[in-house]
Amino acid sequence: MVHGSGGRASAQLVEEIFFPAFDNPWLRKEGDQAQLDLSEGRWAMSTDSFVVSPLFFPGGDIGSLSVHGTVNDLAMGGARPLYLTAGFVLEEGFPLSDLVRIVRSMGRAARACGVSLVAGDTKVVERGKGDGLYINTSGIGRIPEGVDLDPSGIRPGDEILISGPVGDHGATVLAAREEGRITTSLRSDSAPLDGLVAAMLASGPGLVCLRDPTRGGVASTLNEWARISGLCFEIEESGLLIRPEVRGVSELLGIDPLYLANEGRLVGVCRPEAADRLLSALRAHPSGREATRIGRVEKGRQGRPDGCVRMKTLMGGTRTVDWLLGDPLPRIC
Secondary structure: OHHHOOOHHHHHHHHHHHHHHHOOOOHHHOOOOEEEEEOOEEEEEEEEEEOOOOOEEOOEEHHHHHHHHHHHHHHOOOOEEEEEEEEEEEEOOOOHHHHHHHHHHHHHHHHHHOOEEEEEEEEEEOOOOOOOEEEEEEEEEEEOOOOOOOHHHOOOOOEEEEOOOOOHHHHHHHHHHOOOOOOOOOOOOOOOOHHHHHHHHHOOOOEEEEEOOOOOHHHHHHHHHHHHHOOEEEEEHHHOOOOHHHHHHHHHHOOOHHHOOOOOOOEEEEOHHHHHHHHHHHHOOHHHOOOEEEEEEEOOOOOOOOOEEEEEOOOOOEEEOOOOOOOOOOOOO
16 A cells, blocks of 8 residues: 555655656656647646545545546646546446436536546446446646746756645545544645646746645655755745644644645746746635745755755754655545
């Protein structure tokens, strides 16, 4: 299970097994999407599988989540999402009423995002071998001319922005699993981010790269960028918005909110001269009203060729924010 956590073991699985077998320039960019040069411009393509438990949770369900997840992966490359495919793995005995509810939710989400679901596949496995329902979605979108978002372009002095509070989705799903033992008013932040990204790009140049911090949370996203760039990401706890109920759920379960999944947030790196403008663009959009600046990128430290992530705490100290170790959060998305 640790290899599915989004932490260090997941990265090693990709680096040591998948990359050697499938090595090519598109995979080596290590993005949430492949950016392709086709005959009519540049396109982004992405695929994702959703195994969240429970299937229904406050603020969403596996259906809408599967649409938002792939739409957002495409958007993080600057693409306008256009087409999706869907694959369903159903367990024998899965209630048809639940399937109808989930599929209708997917349809509403796709229409709201302006994407068309153009192909699909369904498989049924024996009872006890599928845990209800798994969904895979793949998507393709077009990257506007002049847009090139790539973490390899990160450099010292760049600023780090986040579009809103951290950990809402992960805390909501974890609370829903407790079957009444934890009562909260939390709702998942699951939402499409393509409109927010378009607003940032329209504000002007200076955006370097984006990522939606899903599995593994904000901590894993920053560690991925630190490894790619060899630089250190210095963040401030005072810049991170974490709802009191998210903190409460995290404390009850012994989890750091920085590792909780988010399904409607983005983290961005930008040039320092563009930070104020991009922050204003974020806050002017309904999905980014609570956006904040959380830190900056510094030169790598001696002895840390893979970079590092450090956080200045509210108490005035500094701690290392490492990769997620183990898998305390299975089936979160």
